[in-house]
Amino acid sequence: MKSLGNSNRGLTPKQKRLLYISCIQPIATFGLRCWYKRRTRAFKTNIKMLRLTHNQGARWITGAFRTSPMEAMTAVAGLMPLHLQLKKLFERSVIRINTLHPHHPVLSLLEQRQAKGSTLHPNALERKSKTIRNVIKSPLDSVIDNPSSEIFDPLxxxxxxxxxxxxxxxxxxxxxxxxxxxxxxxxxxxxxxxxxxxxxxxxxxxxxxxxxxxxxxxxxxx
Incomplete structure (x- = not known):
């Protein structure tokens, strides 16, 4: 990123922000559903790495010093706070499950009340004990823990x-x-x-x- 510009030459801050949001953030947050589960080791590790990337991006956009306060620098760069950005992506992915067709194979892995009439898979979450579900930490558990009251009809x-x-x-x-x-x-x-x-x-x-x-x-x- 440094080769594309700094505080004196190259891309403008507006162009840097657009590049960061459209190219870097999607790559950095790819696979969010696989590890976004609080109180787990993977969650803390990935949040720490993403925070470093987010701070570096804000510093590159604004051209600020390394000792600048990160919260203020993120606000000046026009970037959403990292925890809110991840929460938004997570909630969108949960809502997207509710828009799937009733015969989508993913629905067969949920509980019966959220499967939209689909036949449950032998390894569906409803057929797993609470102890097993705590061990496997399936990303689909988030759909059950965060139900949506809205009804979506894909057809x-x-x-x-x-x-x-x-x-x-x-x-x-x-x-x-x-x-x-x-x-x-x-x-x-x-x-x-x-x-x-x-x-x-x-x-x-x-x-x-x-x-x-x-x-x-x-x-x-x-």
């Missing part, structure tokens, strides 16, 4: 082509794209500012970041 009718809002009401959904010509952008932004006044009963949504060619007449595929 819901509302997400199928033809049932979406843009498909059912094409005359009421309008896409307004930013013109490529810079001279026309002033008028474009003025129209956006006046849109809520001209159409007070309409819902106006603004988004950005689309770089590929987009045809409003073609329904968005899932």
């Amino acid at each position: 819901s009718e509302h997400i199928k082509p033809g049932h979406r809002l843009v498909d059912r009401h094409p005359d009421k959904v309008k896409f307004v794209l930013m013109p490529k010509n810079r001279k026309d952008r002033d008028e474009y932004h003025n129209n956006l500012n006046l849109a809520p006044v001209r159409e007070p009963t309409a819902l106006h949504l603004f988004t950005a970041g689309i770089k590929h060619k987009f045809d409003p007449s073609v329904p968005i595929s899932h």
